[in-house]
Amino acid sequence: MTSFIPFNKPHFVGPETRYIEEAVRSGKISGDGMFTRRVHEFYEQTQGFAKALLTTSCTDALELAALLLNIGPGDEVIVPAFTFVSTANAFVLRGAKIVFADSTGLNPNLDVAAVAALLTPRTRAVVPVHYAGIACDLDALLPLAAAHGLAVVEDAAHATDGYHRHRRLGSLGTLGAFSFHETKNVSAGEGGMLVVNDLDYAVRAEILREKGTNRAAFFRGEVDKYNWVDVGSSFLPSDITAAFLWAQLENLAAIQQRRVQLWAQYRAALGPLAAQGVGLPALPDYATNNGHLFYLVCRDLAERTVLLASLRAANILAVFHYQALHRSPYFAARHDGRPLPWADRYSDCLLRLPLFVDLTDAEQQRVISTVLTFYATR
Numbered sequence: 001m002t003s004f005i006p007f008n009k010p011h012f013v014g015p016e017t018r019y020i021e022e023a024v025r026s027g028k029i030s031g032d033g034m035f036t037r038r039v040h041e042f043y044e045q046t047q048g049f050a051k052a053l054l055t056t057s058c059t060d061a062l063e064l065a066a067l068l069l070n071i072g073p074g075d076e077v078i079v080p081a082f083t084f085v086s087t088a089n090a091f092v093l094r095g096a097k098i099v100f101a102d103s104t105g106l107n108p109n110l111d112v113a114a115v116a117a118l119l120t121p122r123t124r125a126v127v128p129v130h131y132a133g134i135a136c137d138l139d140a141l142l143p144l145a146a147a148h149g150l151a152v153v154e155d156a157a158h159a160t161d162g163y164h165r166h167r168r169l170g171s172l173g174t175l176g177a178f179s180f181h182e183t184k185n186v187s188a189g190e191g192g193m194l195v196v197n198d199l200d201y202a203v204r205a206e207i208l209r210e211k212g213t214n215r216a217a218f219f220r221g222e223v224d225k226y227n228w229v230d231v232g233s234s235f236l237p238s239d240i241t242a243a244f245l246w247a248q249l250e251n252l253a254a255i256q257q258r259r260v261q262l263w264a265q266y267r268a269a270l271g272p273l274a275a276q277g278v279g280l281p282a283l284p285d286y287a288t289n290n291g292h293l294f295y296l297v298c299r300d301l302a303e304r305t306v307l308l309a310s311l312r313a314a315n316i317l318a319v320f321h322y323q324a325l326h327r328s329p330y331f332a333a334r335h336d337g338r339p340l341p342w343a344d345r346y347s348d349c350l351l352r353l354p355l356f357v358d359l360t361d362a363e364q365q366r367v368i369s370t371v372l373t374f375y376a377t378r
Helices: 016-025 034-046 058-068 085-092 138-147 199-209 215-219 239-250 252-276 301-313 341-349 361-376
Strands: 051-055 076-080 097-101 123-126 151-155 175-179 192-196 294-297 350-353
Touching: 016 034, 016 239, 034 051, 034 192, 034 239, 051 058, 051 199, 051 239, 058 085, 058 151, 058 175, 058 192, 058 199, 076 085, 085 097, 138 151, 192 199, 199 215, 239 252, 252 294, 252 361, 294 341, 301 341, 301 350, 301 361, 341 350
Parallel strands: 076 097, 076 123, 123 151, 151 175
Antiparallel strands: 051 192, 175 192, 294 350
């Protein structure tokens, strides 16, 4: 029997456990230890983000963003319908009304052209998702948001090392949120990060992240004691988590080189399927490819179902992705009834192929051959 090819396999670069041991020996394994500081410095000094704050997940980073923006009942937040539940749920938790926007026909990103018609006097924020690490159309979105006084919260969960016109994704909006889940390009198992690009929010972001206290300022010697000064929660990850992530970030270039290579090999081999009406990832001229994931858009749900079964019969695990949130059990009755056809299409037809650093060329060729054989018979 042929060996099993998983959809994802976490990549270990080597020093992860050694760094975890260093964190333990340091005597401080709670949040904001020495490895957390290294990660923050990496993103602020090497990657050029204004302020980076590690969190326990991207979900937490989004929830911190909603809290920081004072989102509350009566506010409206525009979110793509084709996204992970956390993108919307972070703002629902604050009492906001979610207004779902459709995706584009080019790729699953937010259709910025549809956003203007959704704006009302109660709109407070727009949350673009850089799906598959490919930039949303920020050339159109950022001026629109600025003209209406809206915050832009980039959901950059997929977007490590992705760019929009030579600027790093997550650095262009008011705030950005990253994920370091084990399925992401660099991983801490679970983990995330809030990026604060508008430094007017920087001091308060630290306070909210530290249970509403000025504890961070106290440890820098800026105040003689720390107090409860605002609302907040405990968003800090353990320094053990940061230690694992630091090993990955030290090897970011090598990780990215392999992921992008695998993505390009998929694109070259499967490109001819476009002539049969199968959708493939599209890169607008303002976006880069960070090798996060590779997907096909089948011609209909029935075709995707059979292709999934064919891959599984070949001992290959491919998976679909989000179920559009506007038709979810929680939200369907709350949706305003607008059709969102592209979000529905991606829900029914998008299929993700295995892509991870340790996927061998031979394994990838098995995936490619299985897909091409499937379409050769249709």
